[in-house]
Amino acid sequence: MFVTKDIASLTLQGKGDDAPKPPPLIGRFGTSLKIGIVGLPNVGKSTFFNVLTKSQAAAENFPFCTIDPNESRVPIPDERYDFLCQFHKPASKIPAFLNVVDIAGLVKGAHAGQGLGNAFLSHISACDSIFHMTRAFDDEDIIHVEGTVDPVRDMEIIHEELRLKDEEMIVPIIDKLEKMAIRGGDKKLKLEYDVMCKIKSWVLEEKKHVRYYHDWNDKEVLGPPPVGVSVMELWRMQVVDYSSDVDDKEKRDIVNKPSFKKLVKIKEWVDSHDPGALVIPFSGGLESQLQDQNEEERQKYCTEHKTQSALSKIIKTGYAALQLEYFFTAGPDEVRAWTIRKGTKAPQAAGKIHTDFEKGFIMAEVMKFQDFKEEGSENAVKAAGKYRQQGRNYVVEDGDIIFFKFNAPNAPKKK
Numbered sequence: 359m360f361v362t363k364d365i366a367s368l369t370l371q372g373k374g375d376d377a378p379k380p381p382p383l384i385g386r387f388g389t390s391l392k393i394g395i396v397g398l399p400n401v402g403k404s405t406f407f408n409v410l411t412k413s414q415a416a417a418e419n420f421p422f423c424t425i426d427p428n429e430s431r432v433p434i435p436d437e438r439y440d441f442l443c444q445f446h447k448p449a450s451k452i453p454a455f456l457n458v459v460d461i462a463g464l465v466k467g468a469h470a471g472q473g474l475g476n477a478f479l480s481h482i483s484a485c486d487s488i489f490h491m492t493r494a495f496d497d498e499d500i501i502h503v504e505g506t507v508d509p510v511r512d513m514e515i516i517h518e519e520l521r522l523k524d525e526e527m528i529v530p531i532i533d534k535l536e537k538m539a540i541r542g543g544d545k546k547l548k549l550e551y552d553v554m555c556k557i558k559s560w561v562l563e564e565k566k567h568v569r570y571y572h573d574w575n576d577k578e579v580l581g582p583p584p585v586g587v588s589v590m591e592l593w594r595m596q597v598v599d600y601s602s603d604v605d606d607k608e609k610r611d612i613v614n615k616p617s618f619k620k621l622v623k624i625k626e627w628v629d630s631h632d633p634g635a636l637v638i639p640f641s642g643g644l645e646s647q648l649q650d651q652n653e654e655e656r657q658k659y660c661t662e663h664k665t666q667s668a669l670s671k672i673i674k675t676g677y678a679a680l681q682l683e684y685f686f687t688a689g690p691d692e693v694r695a696w697t698i699r700k701g702t703k704a705p706q707a708a709g710k711i712h713t714d715f716e717k718g719f720i721m722a723e724v725m726k727f728q729d730f731k732e733e734g735s736e737n738a739v740k741a742a743g744k745y746r747q748q749g750r751n752y753v754v755e756d757g758d759i760i761f762f763k764f765n766a767p768n769a770p771k772k773k
Contacts, residue, residue: 391680392429394459394485398512399503401493404428405642407460409649410669428460434677434684435670438727438757439695442688454684454695456677459485466504466515482520487679489672490516494620494639509620510627517631521567528558570632636675640668683756686727687711704752708762718765722748725759 395403411430434454443451461481482488492509493502504511532554539547560566625637648656648667660666684695685707696710709716725736729744739745754760 391486391682392457392459392484393487393489393676393680394461394482395489395491396461396464396482396516397491398464398493398515399462400501401491401512402642403491404460405646406489406491406640407458409642409645410458410673412649430458431455432458432673434673434695436695438731439686439693441731442686442693442727442759446688446690446693448688448690448693450692450694452692452694454677454682454697456673456680458489458676461485464516464519466519487676489676492624494624507620509624513624513627517567521561521565524561524568528554528561532558636679638668638672638675640672645669683754685754685756685758685760687761688759698754700756702754703750704748704754704760704762705750707754707760708764711762714767715762715764718767719750720763720765722752722754723761723763724748724752726755727757727759730759 395407397403407428407430411432432455434456436453439453459481490513492512493507494509496507504515532551535547535551535554538544539551557568560570561568621637621639628635628637644665645667648659651659656667681700682697683700684697687694687696696707698707698710704722705716705719708719708722724746725739725744729739729742730736733739733742733744736745
């Protein structure tokens with residue numbers, strides 16, 4: 359089950375306008391980003407991966423049933439995309455996708471190689487964000503590697519193991535930079551050295567995670583390589599969404615069940631240690647059952663038992679955590695969602711379709727999805743004066759429907 363910041367259905371209120379500002383966007387740039395499912399063994403990671411991706415990763419009742427990471431692409435559920443497909447009835451339909459990785463369970467001492475420690479840490483370092491799964495249900499038939507079910511303890515184990523591994527990485531990085539930037543006088547590496555010294559103080563002396571440090575300036579975050587290259591290697595820079603697996607029967611009336619007390623403690627811990635992170639309750643058993651039903655059966659079951667699937671919310675949350683969004687190209691030939699990083703300008707968005715679109719960019723003709731839906735057609739949007747021609751400084755917004763105009767490159771001259 360996911361632990362997110364708004365468990366509205368559990369009557370746990372967020373902080374509204376007083377909520378902490380999101381951390382600066384630090385990490386790999388790109389749109390083929392991955393989110394890893396992380397947690398102790400036997401907390402429901404592979405079951406969650408299976409229902410999320412409709413795949414069949416091993417999900418057995420023993421620690422480390424997952425060794426090699428399983429990876430799959432999950433379509434992003436979006437009513438706007440569905441509407442465009444129904445409207446145009448295109449020959450080709452391509453939604454946006456979230457790349458999800460099921461990673462082997464981590465145990466106490468993983469930073470020193472315990473369990474599958476080193477393998478686990480190398481797999482998680484290849485991901486750009488984390489779904490941190492904890493177990494909030496009791497079941498004597500399902501082994502817990504620590505002997506008892508205590509989600510707060512489990513979260514602290516994961517956090518501390520990753521921080522300790524960062525400690526091991528920081529010292530040799532600083533030693534190398536000091537030799538080159540200070541004693542060797544390499545001015546190009548001085549900023550990176552200063553950044554790493556700041557991180558060393560935060561992680562080694564204050565015993566906190568890198569991603570909790572928010573006092574970065576633009577030069578440190580956005581500076582040219584190699585500035586920040588070493589920082590990107592630290593696992594705790596990754597955005598974390600918390601997920602908590604509860605009993606499927608309890609989820610139907612969770613406020614009055616034992617899992618609710620654990621969920622309250624999980625949220626309190628997250629708000630205290632990782633402000634702004636999300637917590638989403640999730641039941642692997644319930645989701646597996648719903649997945650085997652058709653749409654009509656699912657709706658009937660959820661209505662009768664006053665419950666609902668959390669998968670759609672989880673997928674969208676993971677996508678947003680990677681700072682990704684998408685625009686649409688739509689017509690009778692194809693409806694497609696094109697993934698871009700938030701803040702992408704029109705020429706770079708055009709380049710996602712083809713590099714020639716970016717090189718020869720003239721303009722972007724933009725409709726807002728809501729305008730298209732309300733007006734009923736492209737011509738009606740134009741007649742209403744809501745069809746916009748945008749230049750190269752236009753920042754593409756999530757859900758824009760765009761037609762790009764560009765100059766075709768000149769063909770090479772024949773000799």
